[in-house]
Amino acid sequence: MERWKPLKIGELIARKPLIQGGMGVGISLSSLAGAVAKEGGIGVISAAQIGYKEPEWENNPLEANLKAIEKEIKKAREIANDGILGINIMVATRFYERYVKKAIESGIDLIISGAGLPTELPAYISGSKVKIAPIVSTLKSIQVISKYWERKYQKQPDLVVIEGPQAGGHLGFPVDELEKLEKRNSYEYDNEVRQILDFVKKLERKENIKIPVVVAGGIYDKKDMEHYIELGADGIQVGTRFVTTYECDASREFKEAYLNASKEEIELVKSPVGMPARGLKNLLVKEFNKPDKCYQCIKKCNPAEIPYCITKALIRAVKGDVEKGMVFCGANAYRANKMETVKEVMDSFFGKH
Template identity: 55%
Template sequence: MNIKPLKIGNLIAKVPIIQGGMGVGVSLSNLAGNVAKNGAIGVISAAHAGYMEEDFESNTLKANLRGLAKHIKRAKEISSNGIIGVNVMVAMNNYVEHVKAAIEAGADLIISGAGLPLNLPEIIEGSSIKIAPIVSSSKAAKVILNYWKKHFNKTANAVIVEGPLAGGHLGFKANNLNDEIKNFDNNVISIIKEVKNFENEFNTTIPVVVAGGVFTHDDMIKYLNLGASGVQVATRFVATHECDAHINFKNAYVNCTKEDIELTISPVGMPGRAIRNKLTETLKKERIKITKCYNCLIPCNPANTPYCISSALINSVKGDVENGLVFCGGNAHRINKIVSVKELIDELMGKI
């Protein structure tokens, strides 16, 4: 099959792969920059992008906005001005500030999920940045794109469909996950159909990119044959030399079994997929006392939340994979070694 470049507006990625944004600190400038250098789209997660800044504990927002800008610029340097996106969750506090910081620092694309990014076109007004909502159903795609049409006379530059095998927070209820997995391909087809309506209305091309469980070249070809323009891959990029996470975090993926991957509770009420460890086992029995609130997610209330997700994610990305939360995709157990970004992209493209 002749694999075509991924075109998002005037952005052209010769490799139709978006590297998924992974917070906290798992996909920063080193991973995103090297992905973009190899022809795909590198994505930085805006979730606590400044967690290594000196003033992170005392002035979290300021540190995060500075850290985000720093990583966007560094990724641009690493990739010789390749395509760099930023994943900004709607559920984040200070969502608007993070989107604006990404624009000012020179990002090319905003990817936004974990809620409906209804006002995103208004926030980016006057800039040339591209926008791509993450959806898990044709209903969500229709709601977002109709809202953008009605209120801003704008549409998406791309739409990302995230499936139930994705890592981290899932846009599905835990009790119907198996049905969602079975029906995912049909779901992709119905979203592509829905998006076509808006392509016709705006006389433009809106590529649909499939995410969640994409692991092999064959997976990618399957979705391209269904009518998608590209795929988003996150989990596999963790097990690369260039990934920004600690080696212990990468090895947790390499060493885990299928039985180690489970759904865990999240402070924001959504199921999250992670690798079983001391933290997830403790959470089955008791709450973990919160000593500091990072004011990160809107739905989180420290008074009744079972644990601090920021602390848990920071612990793991720094290497404490027993007392931290190790988010992963449903196929993490299939990873058995750490490779370079170039090797991984070549493999996904069917070159090796």
């Protein structure tokens, strides 16, 4: 008998309790998100510099991104049939509110937000049916969001995503804490997960509502999923595993970087946006280049002070220059040894349904 159940977020029901992680720049767009949604999970588009392929990109990144949000959601819908689509929009992004509103106008079902606390998100979705989910890494984060949203908006999260220290890309932990957790077993973070789950359960009883919780970060196979379901999670979020699928929007070279990676090549790096991140060791990490232009990605970024431009580094990688680009990945990326279809990945978690 299967231990998992469909994931219910209000009136949204995903047949399989898996959310595909939003990976930018350009790793999870319409092709990947649409395919995951079609297979019964929740497909997620990353809004991070999503318009990098648009003709307006060099002269007007904001307009290019807004145009691409609408375009990618529409294309994903055509693939997903009646599946559920989400978008990941980082709180730290410049023009955050405009991206949120464009996603709503374009018919997105769910907005997932991390890289900061999405304190004002309920105001931006006012009048819409879109569901909202903060990404948190600590008990304190969800306590602050819940209290603030309740006091200011009489609102609680529709879903909570707990992102652990083994995730790829930017991470919500101080470097010293990450290094401590790296030296211990992969489930060292479980105590924090339990505390967050307990807090959400108490919140559910108090408010008489259901708030599903999914766990993310380092989840690669069915065994990992069952571990978190047993802890009390309602589902999982998986990113890295989907990079080596045929439907993933990244270049062939980007996918091959995962297939060829060893465990030793995955490391923590300091991102110019001021947060630690996890990615593959390459020439970019060794040879930083000063940025010559600003693409308006992160609110707090000062081009004069950063070692390199994160936008250019990520775009370079997704297009195929994996030696001089930034290849973000989760801690288990080295386990990828073959290309798969999205259906094969979903079946490996849930069986053939």
